[in-house]
Amino acid sequence: MTGTDNGDWRLFRGDGAVRRVGFPEAPPWRTFTDEEPGRPSAPRPYLISPRHSDVVNAALHLRRPLLVTGHPGTGKSSLAQAVAHELDLGRVLRWPVNSRSALQDALYRYDAIGRLREANLRPDREGTEPDIGSFVRLGPLGTALVAADRPRVLLVDELDKGDVDLPNDLLTVFEEGEFEIPELARLPEEQARVEVLTDDPGGTVELHRGRVRCREFPVVVITSNGERDFPPAFLRRCVRLDLPDPDEAQLRDIVAAHLGEDALARADGLIQAFLNRRAPGELATDQLLNAVFLRMGGVDLDAEGLLDAVLHRLGGAV
Structure with missing residues (x-):
């Protein structure tokens, strides 16, 4: 992913001004191609014991x-x-x-x-x-x-x-x-x-x-x-x-498989935050991948409410 600094990662500013921006590279799991209809694309890495x-x-x-x-x-x-x-x-x-x-x-x-x-x-x-x-x-x-x-x-x-x-x-x-x-x-x-x-x-x-x-x-x-x-x-x-919820070691393997070994250096704190927030069925692994991907792009996940928005609970009231 092409990095940005914390000042310019915001594509949308909510100020009403029209601007043409260059969109950053999408996460691997949100990339769509013009492949032949019906032809299977290469799947995301799948780790199983x-x-x-x-x-x-x-x-x-x-x-x-x-x-x-x-x-x-x-x-x-x-x-x-x-x-x-x-x-x-x-x-x-x-x-x-x-x-x-x-x-x-x-x-x-x-x-x-x-x-x-x-x-x-x-x-x-x-x-x-x-x-x-x-x-x-x-x-x-x-x-x-x-x-x-x-x-x-x-x-x-x-x-x-x-x-x-x-x-x-x-x-x-x-x-x-x-x-x-x-x-x-x-x-x-x-x-x-x-x-x-x-x-x-x-x-x-x-x-x-x-x-x-x-x-x-x-x-x-x-x-x-x-x-x-x-x-x-x-x-x-x-x-x-x-299929059980992945433990810390498995989460690290998943991050490395999807985002590369270099992502692990940026993921440690997020993995721990994910584990601390996770109750059975209330967080999904791809939410962690989303958070790591954003951090690798220079996004300030410490901004007010942003990490909560990415690692939001899946069950209960919104």
Whole structure:
């Protein structure tokens, strides 16, 4: 990072004056590139103990979903990207779960209204009616279950934020590794093979009778913040990995991996401040990285309220 002195690091001054400023270098984890759509970028460094990586390997060998629990900022979601990168499994398929998430949305979506609208417009246009496959798109889970010689990586992020029945809804799909799209299964025999869209940018796949069945079970990484217990039947089908909050030595390793060894000289006081402020689940590791990055750029973190703004609590009232 290009350093600045404490007097000129403030890009915004709140004085109403218009000025054209040069933006400083962004943190490595907030840098965006013009890479080819769908092509995985090099992930942030991911540090994991042999004990925990062995659990990941157990899930890979057993072809079972990996249920990753831990406080925010312990690297749960990043684990999926690290596995995809190291095993050269391509772009991670992501399903961010919320209270409105339903299993069918993750499997596929059929735009019946769009197809009807297109059919109504066709009399005024030349050409044939578009195929039904143009209105069917596989979701992230559906795309992960497409038959392929190598598995895809699917991240089911924050499953505990979903409906209480969602884990049970996943059981059949996880056990059978397949599902059917009824809108395609009902088509006449001459339309048995239909090309549909996938969750990959520009991706398509041909389905027969609307059936999607994996050849290799996907690498499924399910994250949870521990906000809710899951049914025993669901837990039985998962391999569980609990990621602890990093200790001081691990925090130093993380800072060095992301910002270089030179950052450690500027990080000691911040690491101690982070540890002193941290209660379980109330600070995330990337907040420490943010603070170190700012200090390396010459930002005065002793300015009133600035360190509190960067190392703010994640839980409780704001």
